[in-house]
Amino acid sequence: MKHYLDITAIDHVQSWIDQALQLKVDPFQFESLGKKRTLCMLFFNPSLRTRLSTQKAAMNLGMQVMVMNFGSEGWQLEFEDGSIMDAGKAEHIKEAAAVVSQYCDILAIRAFASLTDREQDEAELVLNSFKKYATVPIVNMESATAHPLQALADAITITEFKKVERPKVVLSWAPHPKALPHAVANSFVKMMQLQNVNLVITHPEGYELDPAITKDMSVEYDQQNAFKDADFVYVKNWSSYKNYGKVLSKDKNWMITQQKMQLTNNGKLMHCLPVRRNMVIEDAVLDSDNSIVIEQANNRTFAAQLVLKKLLGRYE
Ligand code: CP
Numbered sequence: 001m002k003h004y005l006d007i008t009a010i011d012h013v014q015s016w017i018d019q020a021l022q023l024k025v026d027p028f029q030f031e032s033l034g035k036k037r038t039l040c041m042l043f044f045n046p047s048l049r050t051r052l053s054t055q056k057a058a059m060n061l062g063m064q065v066m067v068m069n070f071g072s073e074g075w076q077l078e079f080e081d082g083s084i085m086d087a088g089k090a091e092h093i094k095e096a097a098a099v100v101s102q103y104c105d106i107l108a109i110r111a112f113a114s115l116t117d118r119e120q121d122e123a124e125l126v127l128n129s130f131k132k133y134a135t136v137p138i139v140n141m142e143s144a145t146a147h148p149l150q151a152l153a154d155a156i157t158i159t160e161f162k163k164v165e166r167p168k169v170v171l172s173w174a175p176h177p178k179a180l181p182h183a184v185a186n187s188f189v190k191m192m193q194l195q196n197v198n199l200v201i202t203h204p205e206g207y208e209l210d211p212a213i214t215k216d217m218s219v220e221y222d223q224q225n226a227f228k229d230a231d232f233v234y235v236k237n238w239s240s241y242k243n244y245g246k247v248l249s250k251d252k253n254w255m256i257t258q259q260k261m262q263l264t265n266n267g268k269l270m271h272c273l274p275v276r277r278n279m280v281i282e283d284a285v286l287d288s289d290n291s292i293v294i295e296q297a298n299n300r301t302f303a304a305q306l307v308l309k310k311l312l313g314r315y316e
Helices: 012-025 049-060 093-105 118-122 125-133 147-159 183-193 223-227 292-316
Strands: 038-043 064-068 108-111 138-140 167-173 198-202 232-236 268-269
Touching: 012 093, 012 292, 038 049, 038 093, 049 064, 049 292, 064 138, 093 125, 108 125, 108 183, 108 292, 125 138, 138 147, 138 292, 147 183, 147 268, 147 292, 167 183, 167 223, 183 198, 183 232, 223 232, 268 292
Parallel strands: 038 064, 038 108, 108 138, 167 198, 167 232, 232 268
Antiparallel strands: none
């Protein structure tokens, strides 16, 4: 594996999940692997879990870690080839990526979707430009269209908590006051398509995800029908894909409530976090024993650790 940009980098998902669970049992079993190696993390957007879990993962492997809030502290980057840089952008991606590559052995990047320019977002301008001009492996810490570290942690969590061979997993849209990207939902759908699960997607009309990702999956527009007998309810808001980046509904009737969870098969509640309480999910659900959001966030460390371990393999 040269980079970890999307879950397509995973050659055998079940084997990866097993390996991540082994790392969880003994996080320090490869504590010398990353000795004298440096991870550099560049954040164009805020983070709690991704930042700390990836740093912890690197430290578990004995790596040094550098973190930069590029969005607020770095020079504004120019991505266009041949541009005359006479306005606000002080540094070209060609120099930035090449220079950073000299300071680290693995480069991790978070750069969200603009939600204003679908073509540019789908081209993954920031991530792919770093990939083009950097000379070290790149890890996607959530890009415009994908959050593969989250999806790997999600798959690990479902494996840990499932009680039946083929669980029913519901991906439910829930209301949110702001326009959010599709990255988490995209990667979750892709990951579930690789798992032995019965995946059901539910959302209001107009919130259909990229059909290139959902493929021939049908949508259950009745949320309560979708929840019936679910083993897992994965909650996420996203903005419209068709009416790109627009908030079409803030309908509180789509909020996840205890009443809806009672329709499930004693289902577990998942969310990538952060979550707005009593807007997306009501307190009673998040505070219930069926919520596994904290365990899910814990698995971010072992997902990241496995990815870093595999990328460090090139230096052995
Ligand atoms: N789920 C997730 O990526 O969390 P952060 O945005 O806090 O990193």
